[in-house]
Amino acid sequence: MIVSGPAFIWRRSASQSAVRSFDEAFALVRSDLSLQAESNPVFAAHLEMLDDPMLRDAVQEGLQSGLSPSDALDAARDGIVAMFEGIDDEYLRARADDVRDIFGRLRAAMAGESSGGQVQMPGGCILVAEELLPSDTALIDFKALGGILCHKGSSTSHVCIIARAKGVPIQVGADISGIKDGDTVQVDDPLSGSLQSIASRARASGLKVYVNAANLDEIRSGLAAGAEGVGIFRTEFLFLNRSSMPSREEHAAIYREALLACAGSPLTLRTMDIGGDKDLPYLPLTAEDNPFLGLRGIRFSMLHQDVFIPQLQGALDAAGSVRELHPEWFEEGSPLHLIIPMVSKAEEILQVRALLSSLDPDYGRLLELGIMIETPAAVLDAPALAAESDFFSVGTNDLTQYIMAADRGNASVGYLYDSFAPPVRRALELTVRAAHDATIPVGICGEMASDPRATGILIDLGFDSLSLSRLEPIQ
Amino acid sequence: MKSAEVTLSAPTGLHARPAGELVKLVKGLEGSKVTVTCGERSVNAASMLSLLSLGIKSGTALVVSVDGGEEAAALEAVVKFIESIKE
Numbered sequence: 001m002i003v004s005g006p007a008f009i010w011r012r013s014a015s016q017s018a019v020r021s022f023d024e025a026f027a028l029v030r031s032d033l034s035l036q037a038e039s040n041p042v043f044a045a046h047l048e049m050l051d052d053p054m055l056r057d058a059v060q061e062g063l064q065s066g067l068s069p070s071d072a073l074d075a076a077r078d079g080i081v082a083m084f085e086g087i088d089d090e091y092l093r094a095r096a097d098d099v100r101d102i103f104g105r106l107r108a109a110m111a112g113e114s115s116g117g118q119v120q121m122p123g124g125c126i127l128v129a130e131e132l133l134p135s136d137t138a139l140i141d142f143k144a145l146g147g148i149l150c151h152k153g154s155s156t157s158h159v160c161i162i163a164r165a166k167g168v169p170i171q172v173g174a175d176i177s178g179i180k181d182g183d184t185v186q187v188d189d190p191l192s193g194s195l196q197s198i199a200s201r202a203r204a205s206g207l208k209v210y211v212n213a214a215n216l217d218e219i220r221s222g223l224a225a226g227a228e229g230v231g232i233f234r235t236e237f238l239f240l241n242r243s244s245m246p247s248r249e250e251h252a253a254i255y256r257e258a259l260l261a262c263a264g265s266p267l268t269l270r271t272m273d274i275g276g277d278k279d280l281p282y283l284p285l286t287a288e289d290n291p292f293l294g295l296r297g298i299r300f301s302m303l304h305q306d307v308f309i310p311q312l313q314g315a316l317d318a319a320g321s322v323r324e325l326h327p328e329w330f331e332e333g334s335p336l337h338l339i340i341p342m343v344s345k346a347e348e349i350l351q352v353r354a355l356l357s358s359l360d361p362d363y364g365r366l367l368e369l370g371i372m373i374e375t376p377a378a379v380l381d382a383p384a385l386a387a388e389s390d391f392f393s394v395g396t397n398d399l400t401q402y403i404m405a406a407d408r409g410n411a412s413v414g415y416l417y418d419s420f421a422p423p424v425r426r427a428l429e430l431t432v433r434a435a436h437d438a439t440i441p442v443g444i445c446g447e448m449a450s451d452p453r454a455t456g457i458l459i460d461l462g463f464d465s466l467s468l469s470r471l472e473p474i475q
Numbered sequence: 476m477k478s479a480e481v482t483l484s485a486p487t488g489l490h491a492r493p494a495g496e497l498v499k500l501v502k503g504l505e506g507s508k509v510t511v512t513c514g515e516r517s518v519n520a521a522s523m524l525s526l527l528s529l530g531i532k533s534g535t536a537l538v539v540s541v542d543g544g545e546e547a548a549a550l551e552a553v554v555k556f557i558e559s560i561k562e
Binding site: 045052053054055080083089091099220221224263 | 486
């Protein structure tokens, strides 16, 4: 989302009083933080950090080596910040902001500045700042803001999290040099809280909100941001960029991790969606004239069963071992939802069921089996497919491309590639009706699920779940 | 001194909120000094900044050591708490 409005340059208000001693400054900051901690867990954590022996020791060390109090503060800050910035974890790196903030408060308190109330800002303005610290957020009236433009910061810093949770678009890393109060400025925030606001809207209408993932990290971050499960776990990463095909054990290890990360929430695991457009050294593929209408998805898997069977075995192994650890996760059906891509006829589902039966006659206790709805054939024959499936999920990207017969990568037919076009809408209606007639759940993944303009339509159509492309953390 | 190994299973690693709760727990253990070792680094478990600075990821094996006080009970409490961290 892009918003624009008059710039309002952020200045920390500072009313001077007498310079305070080090201990007085600590006491003042502690009492400020204690008040704010009651309503905001971020400041409760800051309070904890203020009293942290590491922080105290670092400052004492500087004082004992003869530094002035303000230099001792800066040295302690730089040491601790450097430590956090060296950590290989974006979340923890962003905690350096918290440390800077606490030291900023201490310095301000020593310099005799007192914290004031909320800063008055004109409605709809774009707040422009070099950097916004967590303590600044208490001074910002988010309701008045049209957006925030910030030079420094990361997308996981508190100010971004808070702004997005409040639905305020924020752009970090922006060039703000030369902007003056009142200039018209633009904020470009592709995330802009819209995914979280889609999530809250969908939940309010009783839909489940899942997240799409293409690796374990994306599963973990999506769940940490509030997703109720994984709506599509793409497994191609296991097959690409390697010289030999993945073994049953490799599949099992990854899927086991994924199931444990989901802790009983659904994990929708899409079987390999590989076609002639991918290059696999261990599997010579013949080039096709028309790969999108060729050997891909389940068609490819059934032809190359030596690659497909280890994936199915790995999925069964993972579910079996997780079930032994956590039988309670399987009481109301397995959390492992295996989903087959590019299905066009019911026989393809039956073939996969036969394959699964040959690997484990009682596979139904370990997984649910569903299909992607992404071909016009699957939509037109949805009642027959629903009879053989435990669930449906609509992949709107391919479905739109196949229904409109328009390549999504071809700009000259871009005017036809439209998930809001009436024929696509009609396909979604048919799919939902067939699923509900067969009393199986139907979800939607693909870009349409993450498009705020589509949320109302998808809720009205009766989808049971949305799987969002990603979910920004809320704290 | 008593020690035990424990693995953090929280999917996103050790974050500020559970680390803060761990610090509270450790501060309540009278007379015990609790140390957490991750790889080659050992830190005071009463310091949230030190704990966070370890950058502990999900699935990391940690060694918890307790020196002084009710060592066995303190060790059990800390290990149980780390195992219970789910966020």
